[in-house]
Amino acid sequence: MKIFIILGTRPEIIKMSPVIRECIKKKLNFSILHTNQHYSENLDKVFFKELNLPQPKYNLNVGSGTHAEQTAKILVGVEKILLKEKADIVLVEGDTNTVLASALAAAKLHIRVGHIEAGLRSYYREMPEEINRILTDHCSDLLFAPTKKARGILLNEGISKKNIFVTGNTVVDAVFQNLKLAEKKSKILEKLHLSKRGYFLMTAHRAENVDNKDRLESILKGVEMVSKRFSLSVIYPIHPRTRKMLKNFKLAIPKSINLIEPLGYLDFLKLENNARLILTDSGGMQEESCIMKVPCVTLRDNTERPESTEVGGNLLSGANSLKILKCVSKMLNKNRKWKNLFGFGKAAEKIIKIVQKNEKR
Ligand code: UD1
Numbered sequence: 180m181k182i183f184i185i186l187g188t189r190p191e192i193i194k195m196s197p198v199i200r201e202c203i204k205k206k207l208n209f210s211i212l213h214t215n216q217h218y219s220e221n222l223d224k225v226f227f228k229e230l231n232l233p234q235p236k237y238n239l240n241v242g243s244g245t246h247a248e249q250t251a252k253i254l255v256g257v258e259k260i261l262l263k264e265k266a267d268i269v270l271v272e273g274d275t276n277t278v279l280a281s282a283l284a285a286a287k288l289h290i291r292v293g294h295i296e297a298g299l300r301s302y303y304r305e306m307p308e309e310i311n312r313i314l315t316d317h318c319s320d321l322l323f324a325p326t327k328k329a330r331g332i333l334l335n336e337g338i339s340k341k342n343i344f345v346t347g348n349t350v351v352d353a354v355f356q357n358l359k360l361a362e363k364k365s366k367i368l369e370k371l372h373l374s375k376r377g378y379f380l381m382t383a384h385r386a387e388n389v390d391n392k393d394r395l396e397s398i399l400k401g402v403e404m405v406s407k408r409f410s411l412s413v414i415y416p417i418h419p420r421t422r423k424m425l426k427n428f429k430l431a432i433p434k435s436i437n438l439i440e441p442l443g444y445l446d447f448l449k450l451e452n453n454a455r456l457i458l459t460d461s462g463g464m465q466e467e468s469c470i471m472k473v474p475c476v477t478l479r480d481n482t483e484r485p486e487s488t489e490v491g492g493n494l495l496s497g498a499n500s501l502k503i504l505k506c507v508s509k510m511l512n513k514n515r516k517w518k519n520l521f522g523f524g525k526a527a528e529k530i531i532k533i534v535q536k537n538e539k540r
């Protein structure tokens with residue numbers, strides 16, 4: 180059986196890494212195709228190096244563009260390669276343009292598609308990722324739902340139960356495989372002069388937040404209020420999208436927010452694990468904070484990861500400054516004993532077993 184793993188952005192590289200490791204461990208016939216939707220060294224190559232991943236066999240060099248441009252380039256590029264490679268199954272992970280375009284190209288060639296992290300819904304259609312999730316799920320053959328809730332969502336949408344498998348999320352595997360190493364190897368706390376639990380960690384890159392001047396300004400104001408109220412600094416490894424938008428909007432960053440370049444996975448895990456609290460609009464970080472038992476405030480009005488809010492590890496603040504402050508105050512008073520519903524660190528093993536068992540339709 181020939182497995183084709185397609186990825187293109189930072190979170191896909193990280194969350195696919197346990198699946199790639201499992202393929203190597205089992206000596207399977209697999210190839211990696213990188214769309215290069217992400218291409219900056221610190222959003223791309225650094226993760227291949229740190230996670231010790233083999234170089235992709237193909238690289239589409241798609242880069243940035245509008246949704247249509249990016250999606251179309253990936254569709255055309257993936258189709259050409261799949262016609263040549265005759266893969267038996269394509270595996271994609273998550274909800275980016277890379278995921279939708281690759282799944283669609285494969286499905287139209289009657290190549291089986293396995294969607295890792297299937298069944299997530301924010302029920303907010305203006306979010307480009309929501310469209311990508313829904314369409315990818317509905318053209319996939321094997322749907323790897325991270326949780327029972329995700330499985331229920333897929334069943335309600337009419338997807339046959341024989342195609343849905345609850346596996347846990349590979350993000351848990353990635354955290355378990357790398358956290359000890361991160362704690363041992365990373366010197367990021369010393370480098371940034373931080374003490375354990377002595378800072379807040381922030382990220383924001385979601386289009387609906389950072390491409391909207393009012394929301395971005397209000398988030399920055401809210402985070403500044405948090406920093407002042409609790410006398411702790413805020414570390415913000417800034418996504419290039421946000422950096423670009425700050426410049427376009429001519430917005431200044433408040434002094435209490437310490438902007439740094441995006442970090443490699445080991446440094447970032449260490450920063451997450453030792454933060455007093457995380458403020459973010461990232462999907463992966465809502466899961467990671469829940470797994471590491473670091474309180475999280477999500478700078479969004481909705482989430483496709485309700486498992487993290489339901490167990491008490493996460494609160495949705497939206498972009499309102501005062502609400503951000505209120506949510507942080509609440510989360511700081513919580514004990515950290517919530518459950519992790521995202522899995523036990525064996526998702527990749529389960530996924531590959533299922534792929535092998537379901538070789539034919
Ligand atoms: C994409 C995904 C998003 C995911 C995020 C992970 C879609 C629709 N969005 O958003 O779901 O959460 O990746 O980080 O697929 N840029 C660089 N270097 C890069 C990549 C991007 O400078 O390597 C800048 C460019 O100015 C580009 C902008 O970031 O225009 C946005 O990049 P894009 O790939 O369109 O979306 P992301 O915001 O990265």
Ligand code: UDP
Pocket residue numbers: 189190193382384416440441442443444445447448460461462463464467
């Ligand atoms: N991450 C990282 N360095 C950073 C910021 C994030 O390694 O500077 C990791 C983080 O640990 C998580 C993933 O990138 O695993 C999340 O990616 P992102 O927030 O870009 O995308 P999303 O999860 O929202 O799709």
